[in-house]
Amino acid sequence: MSASGMERWSIAEITRRIAAGEVTAAQITEDALARIEKIDGELDAFLAVDAAGARSAAAGVDLLRTAGVALGPLAGVPIALKDMIVTKGVATTAGSKILEGWIPPYDATVVDRLKAAGAVILGKVNCDEFGMGSSTERSAYKPTKNPWDATRVPGGSSGGSSAAVAAALCTASLGTDTGGSIRQPAAFCGVVGIKPTYGRVSRWGIVAFASSLDQVGPLARSVADAAAVLQVIAGHDAHDSTSLVKDVPDFAAAITGDVKGLRVGLPKEYFAGELDAEVRASLDATIAALKDGGAELVEVSLPHTELALPAYYIVAPAEASSNLARYDGIRYGTRAEASDLLELYMKTRGAGFGPEVKRRIMLGTYALRSGYYDAYYKKAQQIRALIKRDFDEAFAKTDVLLTPTTPTPAFEFGAKSNPLEMYLGDIFTLACNLAGLPGMSVPCGFTAGGLPIGAQLLGKPLDEAVLFRTGAVIESAAALGDRRPALGGAA
Amino acid sequence: MPALTRKEVEEIALLARLHLGEDELARMETELGAILEHFSSIAAVSTEGVAPMTHAVPIECPLRSDDVVTWTDAEQGLAGAPKREGDLIVVPAVIGGGE
Numbered sequence A: 001m002s003a004s005g006m007e008r009w010s011i012a013e014i015t016r017r018i019a020a021g022e023v024t025a026a027q028i029t030e031d032a033l034a035r036i037e038k039i040d041g042e043l044d045a046f047l048a049v050d051a052a053g054a055r056s057a058a059a060g061v062d063l064l065r066t067a068g069v070a071l072g073p074l075a076g077v078p079i080a081l082k083d084m085i086v087t088k089g090v091a092t093t094a095g096s097k098i099l100e101g102w103i104p105p106y107d108a109t110v111v112d113r114l115k116a117a118g119a120v121i122l123g124k125v126n127c128d129e130f131g132m133g134s135s136t137e138r139s140a141y142k143p144t145k146n147p148w149d150a151t152r153v154p155g156g157s158s159g160g161s162s163a164a165v166a167a168a169l170c171t172a173s174l175g176t177d178t179g180g181s182i183r184q185p186a187a188f189c190g191v192v193g194i195k196p197t198y199g200r201v202s203r204w205g206i207v208a209f210a211s212s213l214d215q216v217g218p219l220a221r222s223v224a225d226a227a228a229v230l231q232v233i234a235g236h237d238a239h240d241s242t243s244l245v246k247d248v249p250d251f252a253a254a255i256t257g258d259v260k261g262l263r264v265g266l267p268k269e270y271f272a273g274e275l276d277a278e279v280r281a282s283l284d285a286t287i288a289a290l291k292d293g294g295a296e297l298v299e300v301s302l303p304h305t306e307l308a309l310p311a312y313y314i315v316a317p318a319e320a321s322s323n324l325a326r327y328d329g330i331r332y333g334t335r336a337e338a339s340d341l342l343e344l345y346m347k348t349r350g351a352g353f354g355p356e357v358k359r360r361i362m363l364g365t366y367a368l369r370s371g372y373y374d375a376y377y378k379k380a381q382q383i384r385a386l387i388k389r390d391f392d393e394a395f396a397k398t399d400v401l402l403t404p405t406t407p408t409p410a411f412e413f414g415a416k417s418n419p420l421e422m423y424l425g426d427i428f429t430l431a432c433n434l435a436g437l438p439g440m441s442v443p444c445g446f447t448a449g450g451l452p453i454g455a456q457l458l459g460k461p462l463d464e465a466v467l468f469r470t471g472a473v474i475e476s477a478a479a480l481g482d483r484r485p486a487l488g489g490a491a
Numbered sequence B: 001m002p003a004l005t006r007k008e009v010e011e012i013a014l015l016a017r018l019h020l021g022e023d024e025l026a027r028m029e030t031e032l033g034a035i036l037e038h039f040s041s042i043a044a045v046s047t048e049g050v051a052p053m054t055h056a057v058p059i060e061c062p063l064r065s066d067d068v069v070t071w072t073d074a075e076q077g078l079a080g081a082p083k084r085e086g087d088l089i090v091v092p093a094v095i096g097g098g099e
Helices: A011-018 A025-042 A053-067 A110-115 A159-166 A184-188 A224-231 A275-293 A305-326 A343-353 A355-368 A373-397 A420-422 A430-435 A464-478 B006-015 B024-044 B075-076
Strands: A044-047 A076-084 A118-124 A170-178 A192-195 A213-221 A263-267 A298-301 A402-406 A438-447 A453-460
Touching: A011 A025, A011 A053, A011 A224, A011 A420, A011 A430, A025 A053, A025 A118, A025 A159, A044 A159, A053 A118, A076 A159, A076 A438, A110 A118, A110 A184, A159 A170, A159 A213, A159 A464, A170 A192, A184 A192, A184 A373, A184 A438, A184 A453, A192 A224, A192 A464, A213 A224, A213 A275, A224 A438, A224 A464, A263 A275, A263 A373, A263 B006, A275 A298, A275 A402, A305 A355, A305 A373, A305 B024, A343 A373, A355 A373, A355 B006, A355 B024, A373 A402, A373 A430, A373 B024, A402 A430, A402 A464, A420 A464, A420 B006, A420 B024, A438 A464, A453 A464
Parallel strands: A076 A118, A076 A170, A263 A298, A263 A402
Antiparallel strands: A044 A118, A170 A213, A192 A213, A192 A438, A402 A453, A438 A453
């Protein structure tokens, strides 16, 4: 245990203790850095630790407190950022060799907002290259291990975030989610992860993967902590014209502990087919708990569910092939030696991108090629409209939908070497992004072997509040709060 | 939708400005072919009269005033360039050889 005990504290606990002068932000930061030093060798969650920046931010918080200035809502809270998020003066790689050594000249809006709220940024955490993967095995640097079982993946692409939060190397983390990249790793590591409504959070300074799908969101050890972080980062930003000009409600107020009268939809397509028996049993217990709490359970159908996978794996690579055209070796990033411009582009990109990124660029370029656009991209966008329509109909008679986050618990390294097999594991998380809905994964149980299981909640556009309300009840019923992975030679 | 030929894979790689080695080309041919075959199911879906979805939620495009804002200095902006001469980024000649 650390000197302060911060690894067991919620955000409310940290900010209350600092405000009361029971502990300093400096002490919490030193404890977090010491935990990273001691434990991250087992996990490989961090790509860069910014000890100097973290100490300086903590000193700033302590100075404000001593001076009697009101502290921000995340004052002294240690946070790690997925390496898809641009940080001024701190290397940002997106998990790719093509950005190795790049030091961004600016902070993403979400980083600005975290800093303004008093958060202490510890550093950057690992991810699949450009967010393309479901295991962190596609990071160009290293795979991150699952804190619950080091032979298994932490999920992805925000696997560094989920592992770091589960291991309490930080109190919360920001991830990005294009097709499940926050929710799936959250499920695999037993933490809460939220993909907000498309447009809820600014993407200024987020490395772009698929622009009609990407969102930023928090991973944390409790629903309340996730709400506190989302509260800070949500809202319109003049730098991102796709960010919505909508009021952000008080998310903490949504956590009432009550689901009486709430209409919870159970989409039958998500409970059919190859669902792991222990995942199913855990979801059954979750459903029973919601029913006990007074929720009304409604079976619904989302008939186009199966088409989410092909639609996603056409739309996302198509947009990625366009977004990643900027990595050309000219203005930033790595450059290969070449005698002419075409050769420079081809060699730089050939050497800088890893196999999964190349595969998706190729797939996307194929789909957008002249003569193929209608058959692939346009068709996929039409299917997307059908998927959205399914959700609209389901939400006409429900307030929130409950599904498993993943068909199985965390898998072993190397278990999904075939790319298509890896894609198929994303089946439950993709439709949420295609329809632009807010989604959350909340821990709901463990397998007999000690692997976490996640329940997914999907809400109407802009209704993150219902996710917090329902998620908190699931969290409380599952009562997993004290269960932590055994790391660093101790529990 | 047919499987991919090697020639198609090479054409797409050129369009994507991606140098691929022999082994990568061979792997792409098999893997992309299998993925596209799996996705061929979408052709059978009736989408007549369905407007393609371009954005997840309706977005009112916000306007902002057209003000000049100094974002960063030139040195910061240029600091990431792999090859420079003063305030210029060096690239191979666009027409002809050399730099």
